[in-house]
Amino acid sequence: MRRILPGAILSHTQYGYLKVPKNVKSQCPKCGKSSEFTLKTNYYQVTKRGLFAEGICSECKKPSEFVLMFNSNRLNRELEVYIYSPSDLRDPLDQLERNKHIPIDLVRAYRSALNVSQSKDNSAAAVMSKRVLESVLKHFLGEDSNGLSLSQQFQQLPNYIDLTKQIQDVGYLVHPDGSFYEMLELKREIDDETITLVTELLEVLIEYLFVLPEKIESIHDKIEQKFKKG
Ligand SMILES: [Zn+2]
Numbered sequence: 001m002r003r004i005l006p007g008a009i010l011s012h013t014q015y016g017y018l019k020v021p022k023n024v025k026s027q028c029p030k031c032g033k034s035s036e037f038t039l040k041t042n043y044y045q046v047t048k049r050g051l052f053a054e055g056i057c058s059e060c061k062k063p064s065e066f067v068l069m070f071n072s073n074r075l076n077r078e079l080e081v082y083i084y085s086p087s088d089l090r091d092p093l094d095q096l097e098r099n100k101h102i103p104i105d106l107v108r109a110y111r112s113a114l115n116v117s118q119s120k121d122n123s124a125a126a127v128m129s130k131r132v133l134e135s136v137l138k139h140f141l142g143e144d145s146n147g148l149s150l151s152q153q154f155q156q157l158p159n160y161i162d163l164t165k166q167i168q169d170v171g172y173l174v175h176p177d178g179s180f181y182e183m184l185e186l187k188r189e190i191d192d193e194t195i196t197l198v199t200e201l202l203e204v205l206i207e208y209l210f211v212l213p214e215k216i217e218s219i220h221d222k223i224e225q226k227f228k229k230g
Contacts, residue, residue, distance in 0.1 A: 001067065001082040001083065001084055001085065002026075002082060002083050002085050003080065003081070003082050004021075004024050004025075004026050004066075004081040004082065004083055005196065005199045005200070005203075006078075006195075006199075007192060007195035007196035007197075007198070007199045008024055008025040008026060008192075008196045008199075009021045009023075009024050009081060010022075010023040010024060010025060010036070010192055011023040012078075015041070015043065018079065019078050019079070020039075020041055020051075020068065020079060021039060021068065021079060021081050022038065022039055023036060023037070023038055023039070024036070024037050024039065024055070024066075024081055025037075025193075025196060026083050028057040028059060028060060028062070028064065029064055029083065029084070029085040030057060030060055030062040030064060031057060031059055031060035031062065032095070032098060033057075033059040033060070035057045035058045035059040035060075036058040037055030037056065037057060037058070037064065037066070037083075038055060038056060038058075039053040039054070039055045039066055039068075039081075040053060040054050040055070041053040041068065042054070048070075049069055049070060050067055050068050050069040050070050050079065050080075051067075051068040051079070052065065052066070052067060052068070053065075053066040053067075053068055054066065055083075064083060064084065064085075065083070065084040066081060066082065066083050066084070067081075067082045067084070068080070068081055068082075069081075069082065093107060093110065093111050093114070096110070103135070103139055105135060106132065106135040106136060106139060109128060109131045109132045109135050110132050112128045113125060113128035113129050113131070113132050116128055117129075130150075133150060134150065137150070137153040137154065137157060140157060140160040140161055141153055141156060141157070141160055144156070144160075166208070170201070170205065
């Protein structure tokens with residue numbers, strides 16, 4: 001289930017004392033496009049935690065399931081919206097395959113690595129994992145990877161990816177003369193779409209700056225610890 005942030009809720013209807021989301025924006029689990037859903041809430045099936053709803057994608061016209069959860073803060077009469085995204089759960093690789101920046105050979109190798117590790121074929125999983133690492137490095141280093149060990153290639157990798165670009169771009173975005181900054185300073189009108197984009201930006205920035213580095217480090221430490229003992 002994926003949370004739909006308040007900025008992506010375009011309209012509400014009133015049901016008793018509850019403000020029930022009516023139109024929401026979300027990536028469609030069926031077609032993958034960013035689209036709008038008009039929710040049809042099932043008021044006959046109320047649980048302690050919330051309500052169920054169905055929404056039709058404005059792009060592909062296929063239905064998706066939504067869950068509207070009561071806020072744990074009882075004074076807050078707004079519901080939190082979640083979209084069931086079974087395709088994400090079943091196969092996160094489908095999304096990778098749609099990403100044109102990731103080489104298809106790399107996605108295939110990664111898929112094989114996951115498949116063999118799920119079938120408990122550990123030696124095949126090790127071989128495939130090494131192939132994925134090589135494929136990632138080859139993608140960035142190109143011919144320069146020839147003759148270098150995996151370790152040396154990783155040492156070189158930061159010279160081949162501009163890890164500062166995205167951060168600097170955000171810096172340009174919030175330049176004091178820019179209209180985006182004026183909006184943040186409330187000197188300019190803010191529309192729903194902008195707020196959705198801003199909250200998405202916050203989410204990915206926090207993920208990029210705090211969550212992912214910590215995850216990588218923690219997995220790294222566990223592996224290091226394990227092989228120290230052995
Ligand atoms: Zn769709």
